[in-house]
């Protein structure tokens with residue numbers, strides 16, 4: 761398989777921490793653009809690996825508020841499937857918000873300390 765840059769970029773994330781396939785390896789040896797892209801993936805991988813587990817306590821009333829929002833979402837839709845979708849959307853948005861808050865706190869802690 762001949763690796764083009766677009767194909768190499770699709771494969772790179774899967775080989776950040778393991779040896780590249782021969783085709784990807786050969787492409788990376790000759791393509792400066794893809795070498796730079798792979799370097800970005802490796803830097804991102806190192807930074808993510810350096811993040812330890814973070815435990816965030818939810819603000820008072822947060823869990824109850826999410827429960828109410830989910831219950832209201834289920835109660836206002838007309839089919840169970842849409843209710844589950846609303847509940848999953850609220851839960852997903854909550855998890856994203858908690859993750860973003862943890863990430864920003866971590867970044868702030870690194871920039872201050």
Ligand SMILES: [Zn+2]
Pocket residue numbers: 764765766768787791792793794795
């Ligand atoms: Zn390339």
